[in-house]
Amino acid sequence: MHRERYPQITLSDAERAKYDQSARIFLLETMAERGKFDPEKIDPKQWEYVRRREEMRMYHSVQGTPDPNVLLMLGTGLINSSIEDVMSGLYCDTTEDLCTAKTLLGYSLAGGAVMNVSERHSTKDPYRFAGIKWFSNKSVWGLLRDRDVLTYERMGLTVDADGEEWAYHTLQSIRRPEWPMEAVPGMQRQHTATCYLYRPRRDLNKTEIFLWGSIYKFGKYPDKVIYYGVARTWLNVVNCPRSGHAKKFSALIERADSHGWTASSKSCHVCSKQPLLGSNSACSGCHQSVCKDCSRQKDIFALDAKRKKPERRIFCILCIKSVIGSAHWSVDDHIEASSVESEPKTISTCESVGSIRSDSLLGDRQLADPFRPRVASSPTSNVPVLGAQGPLDPNAQLVLDCHGDFMELGSTRLEQEKFGVVESVVVTSD
Numbered sequence: 001m002h003r004e005r006y007p008q009i010t011l012s013d014a015e016r017a018k019y020d021q022s023a024r025i026f027l028l029e030t031m032a033e034r035g036k037f038d039p040e041k042i043d044p045k046q047w048e049y050v051r052r053r054e055e056m057r058m059y060h061s062v063q064g065t066p067d068p069n070v071l072l073m074l075g076t077g078l079i080n081s082s083i084e085d086v087m088s089g090l091y092c093d094t095t096e097d098l099c100t101a102k103t104l105l106g107y108s109l110a111g112g113a114v115m116n117v118s119e120r121h122s123t124k125d126p127y128r129f130a131g132i133k134w135f136s137n138k139s140v141w142g143l144l145r146d147r148d149v150l151t152y153e154r155m156g157l158t159v160d161a162d163g164e165e166w167a168y169h170t171l172q173s174i175r176r177p178e179w180p181m182e183a184v185p186g187m188q189r190q191h192t193a194t195c196y197l198y199r200p201r202r203d204l205n206k207t208e209i210f211l212w213g214s215i216y217k218f219g220k221y222p223d224k225v226i227y228y229g230v231a232r233t234w235l236n237v238v239n240c241p242r243s244g245h246a247k248k249f250s251a252l253i254e255r256a257d258s259h260g261w262t263a264s265s266k267s268c269h270v271c272s273k274q275p276l277l278g279s280n281s282a283c284s285g286c287h288q289s290v291c292k293d294c295s296r297q298k299d300i301f302a303l304d305a306k307r308k309k310p311e312r313r314i315f316c317i318l319c320i321k322s323v324i325g326s327a328h329w330s331v332d333d334h335i336e337a338s339s340v341e342s343e344p345k346t347i348s349t350c351e352s353v354g355s356i357r358s359d360s361l362l363g364d365r366q367l368a369d370p371f372r373p374r375v376a377s378s379p380t381s382n383v384p385v386l387g388a389q390g391p392l393d394p395n396a397q398l399v400l401d402c403h404g405d406f407m408e409l410g411s412t413r414l415e416q417e418k419f420g421v422v423e424s425v426v427v428t429s430d
Contacts, residue, residue: 006113006115006134006179007115007178007179008115009115009116009132009176009178009179010116011116011118011132016118016130019152019172019174020130022172023152023154023170023172026170026172026193026195027154027158027168029195029212030168030170030197030212031160031166031197033074033210033212034197034210034212035160037074037210039076039077042059044062045062046061046062047059047060047061047062048060048062050073050227050228050231051228051231051232051235052077052235053235053238054077054079054080054238055077055078055079055080055206055238056075056076056079056209056235057076057077058073058074058075058211058227058231058234058235059073059076060072060073060227061073065214069216069217070214070215070216070217071214071215071216071217071223071226071227072213072214072215073211073214073215073230073231073234074210074211074213075210075211075231075234075235075237076209076210076211077208077209077238078201078204078206078208078209079198079206079207079209079237079238079240080241081206081207081240081241081244082200082205082207082325083167083198083199083207084244085240085241085244085245085248086167086198086240086241086244087127087155087167087169087198087240087244088126088127088244088247088248089104089105089239089240089241089243089244089245089246089247090155090169090237090240090243091121091126091127091129091155092114093114093120093121093129093131095112095113097114097301098112098113098114098133098135099111099112099135099303100243100246100301100302100303100310101301103303103308103309103310104239104242104243104299104310105236105237105239105240105242106236107135107137107233107236108137108138109135109136109137109138109308110137110138110146110148111135111136111184112133112134112135112136113133113134113135114131114132114133115131115132115133115134115150115178115179116131116132117129117130117131118130118131119131125156125157127155127156127157127167128155128157129153129154129155130152130154130155131153132150132151132152132153132174132176133150133151133153134148134149134150134151134179135148135149136148136149136187145186145187145188146186146187146188147187147189147190148187148188148189148190149173149189149190149191149192150173150174150176150179150189151172151173151174151192152171152172152174153169153170153172154168154169154170155167155168155169155170164199165199165200166197166198166199167197167198167199168195168196168197168198169195169196170194170195170196171192171193171194171195172192172193173191173192173193191216192213193213193214194211194212194213194234195211195212195213196209196237197209197210197211197212209237211234211237213234215227215230243301245298245299245323245324246298246299246300246301246310247301248323249284249285249298249299249300249301249313249315249319249323250300250302252285252286252315252319252322252323253284253285253313256285256286256287261286261287261288262287263282263287263288263289264288265288265289266280266289267280267289268280268289268290268291268294269283269286269288269289269290269316270290270291270294270316270318271291271293271294273291280292281295281314282314283295283314283315283316283319284300284313284314284315284319285315285319285322285323286316286318286319290314290317294316294317295314295316295317296315296317296320297312297314297315298313298315298320298323299312300312300313
């Protein structure tokens with residue numbers, strides 16, 4: 001589908017207020033659920049393991065929800081990266097960046113567009129976003145039709161009642177006349193409501209993640225099949241450092257090109273070896289000569305126009321280390337060159353290629369984000385948040401619709417078929 005066919009959606013103040021209110025309620029609920037969840041003591045009578053990827057695990061609710069067609073899931077674990085790379089890898093506010101990020105995250109993307117940007121990031125608030133996105137995903141297993149999703153998203157930084165710093169990302173399905181469910185023939189519209197929470201674990205040099213979301217049953221598949229398939233998709237989040245690193249590598253290229261740096265020698269600037277035959281390659285990040293042993297190919301934040309795959313460039317070990325960081329230096333990237341300890345002169349620290357200090361998410365920035373849950377850590381707290389009495393409010397309404405307040409998914413088979421394959425639902429209340 002041609003990009004010019006994607007509409008740009010303009011929201012009224014009232015529409016934005018309604019979307020933001022729902023997002024805040026959903027964030028409050030997720031913060032409350034995280035507050036009472038202990039990943040070290042998971043009750044098998046409450047949560048059953050589904051699958052894992054790397055250090056993140058997905059579970060589904062054993063007790064279920066008041067609506068038998070709604071399935072509840074959560075995810076918990078660690079991402080082997082800094083929170084800056086995690087959030088940078090997820091952030092996108094243009095259609096081109098959306099498609100690139102989704103591809104790097106591992107989605108089989110069929111199409112995508114950013115249809116509204118109400119808020120975007122700034123130097124003081126690098127992960128702030130509010131807007132509407134649409135993307136379609138090729139079906140898993142090839143047994144179902146391709147599916148698409150239209151969501152109102154918010155990203156940003158927040159703090160809990162104890163002053164703990166968190167980053168968040170909420171995605172909630174909406175219904176808009178500008179891009180109806182039948183906008184793309186053959187697509188089945190999904191309705192998603194997922195909230196991701198992140199915080200740095202400096203003791204482990206990793207990022208903690210908590211995911212809270214619901215699924216509406218689709219097709220005639222057993223629940224276990226649905227759980228497994230949805231978990232497969234939601235676990236793509238562990239790949240966000242790949243996208244974050246790709247942005248940094250692209251920034252290195254842009255900086256090197258703008259400065260017009262040239263190689264200072266024909267020998268490898270890492271190990272000082274002369275090439276036996278021909279010449280060494282040039283590092284894309286610093287333009288210095290580098291041998292095969294001291295370089296690697298890395299993804300950059302751009303897609304090949306024909307293959308629609310991430311483009312790759314050659315970088316020296318020092319540029320790679322400046323992007324990934326010593327704490328996340330993988331076995332594949334490690335080269336037996338113990339004498340290599342310093343960064344190349346033309347490369348400064350990761351902070352210079354778009355990162356911020358990891359000793360504090362908020363730092364000295366003035367946080368203007370209104371999405372600051374104050375969920376008391378005390379079990380006697382009576383903060384009125386959804387999820388406090390059960391996984392899902394039995395009177396919850398499921399898809400945000402500003403052109404008729406809220407649209408409620410029907411329970412009849414005819415109504416369910418009308419809405420197509422539903423992956424998950426928004427948890428909101430009047």
